[in-house]
Amino acid sequence: MKKTRVADTRPSTLLVKLGDTAVGTITQLGGFDRNLFAFDAAYLADAQRPTLSLSFLDVEGQPRITEQLTRSKVPPFFSNLLPEGMLREYLVERTGIPSEKEFLLLWMVGRDLPGNVIVEDMEGRPSPPLSEYLGGRLSLTANRRAAPLPRFSLAGVQMKFGAGKHPGNRLSIPARGLGGDWIVKLPSPQYDSLPDNEYSMMMLGKDIGIDVPEFGLATTKRIEGIPEGFANLDANAYYVKRFDRTPKSRIHIEDFNQIFGQFPDQKYGKQSYNAIGKNIFRILGEADYREFVRRLVFSILVGNMDMHLKNWSVVYKDGRTPRLSPAYDLVSTIVYPGIDKALPLSFAGTKDAQQVDEDLLVSFAAKTEAPRNYVLETATETVRSFKDAWSAKAKDLPLRKEWREMISARLATLPIANLGSQETTKKRRRGRPRRGA
Known part of the structure; x- marks a missing residue:
């Protein structure tokens, strides 16, 4: 099968931002082997800088770590932004990027990560529509270009998707592009009635005064855009409002x-x-x-x-x-x-x-x-x-x-x-x- 090489168009440096503020860069050193995160000097010099992570700060709130070097994986803060479990498998299957190549996975979903972190190619090149990592080269595979490609990341092992909520409590999962302001958790093939379970515990938590976001149950038949392979699950799904999103901003x-x-x-x-x-x-x-x-x-x-x-x-x-x-x-x-x-x-x-x-x-x-x-x-x-x-x-x-x-x-x-x-x-x-x- 003929493949079109795009190895020369993949990034070697990713820009990390908090909203519009440049925070630092993640650079690949020695091919796909090592990844170096370094803070931007202007970010460190800004006394009013937004907080990336408490893990980088000392007890007085000053940066104690300005660089991190990791092998294969991206540094811990960024690795935790990537999905685990079934959603990770889904992302790997659709992109062809090996699970351990976190630099490329982060590039793929960097526009819609948890919180207000945005990760993009330093040179402004968009991630490819679909990619496969073979023989040390990143390449496009023609027969997979039409497959739905996730551009978002939600941490955790349960199968979940970003969704939009519309009048009449109608939920829709975008087949391509960015996720929405809600999270939909689909029925689990391993744990029976898991959405019903979570809904019940959240209801009890709300009743005793625990701070919870808006949430609910909906049958999968009422949810549009469920990816192929999951749409035949005729059961309840659990949905919850994202507390890291508002209609006009990211938190x-x-x-x-x-x-x-x-x-x-x-x-x-x-x-x-x-x-x-x-x-x-x-x-x-x-x-x-x-x-x-x-x-x-x-x-x-x-x-x-x-x-x-x-x-x-x-x-x-x-x-x-x-x-x-x-x-x-x-x-x-x-x-x-x-x-x-x-x-x-x-x-x-x-x-x-x-x-x-x-x-x-x-x-x-x-x-x-x-x-x-x-x-x-x-x-x-x-x-x-x-x-x-x-x-x-x-x-x-x-x-x-x-x-x-x-x-x-x-x-x-x-x-x-x-x-x-x-x-x-x-x-x-x-x-x-x-x-x-």
Whole structure:
């Protein structure tokens, strides 16, 4: 099959911008082997510069890292902007770019990345309509030019697409070009009724005061433009408003895997909830810290054992000041066979939810360097509110009966679910020594 070489038209340097502000460059050194990110001198000199990532800053907010060199992958902050799992596979299949060649993948989807980051060829050349990396050369393959080509990136492993929402709650997924202001998560071939599950957990979270974006359920038949191979899934899809987009602008965000300077495959285990909480309290303040505790307790109660580092993010509404983003990816994972029942990150030294009680909450407060009453008051309020919401609304949620029974059985055994009860009140009055106090 005849191929047209475009090796001489692919970029060797990508320009990184935050909106219209040039931030730096990513340059390929030695072919496709090494990638160097370097900040722009004018960006560093600007005292009012927008924030790219807390991972590049010291405790006083000044740049401590001005260059990063990585092999094959792009540096961690940018690697986390690329999709994982099924969407990554879909992108690789449609473009022909190997999954490990992240420089080219970033070029391909750089105009519609999460947050306000834009990545484009330094010389202004657009990415090719379709490409295939073979024998060390980038080339076009004629018989694949008509295939739909994604130009957007959404982080995470679940199959999801950017979408637009139209009058009558009609959703449409663009077959080509940029994504929309909404995210549509399609039914999962592996986890049954996953959109219904997420919708239910988000409803419960909203009921107890957790900050969530607008969301809903829609049958796949009501969604236009579902790519071939997914359109035959006759079930509910979950849709959610993007909090990094407004009708007229983009808002910068980053997740805690980016903040800790780690690659996507390090989102489990290497850091802890203690580390997240300590940073939130130190940088974001009391209100966001209490919201963090609220979401963490909620996740333990419903059995959301997938709250890894990429499921916690900050948003920069003014371009510079981080605040905790609205909640997302709230799912009860314990209802699925074969899913790990342990916490994905360590909580005050344990990953066993059955060990999380009042004493451990006090220890957690100490490890995050926050007042214990911030943790105890918020956790107790969350438990009470959740029990009320669960009792009143669980039967009306699109959850299977056996799933509701599993969560109810969990609440009956979790020590943290007893917060605010007479037993825990008496224990506090007795002044029993607490672990880690």
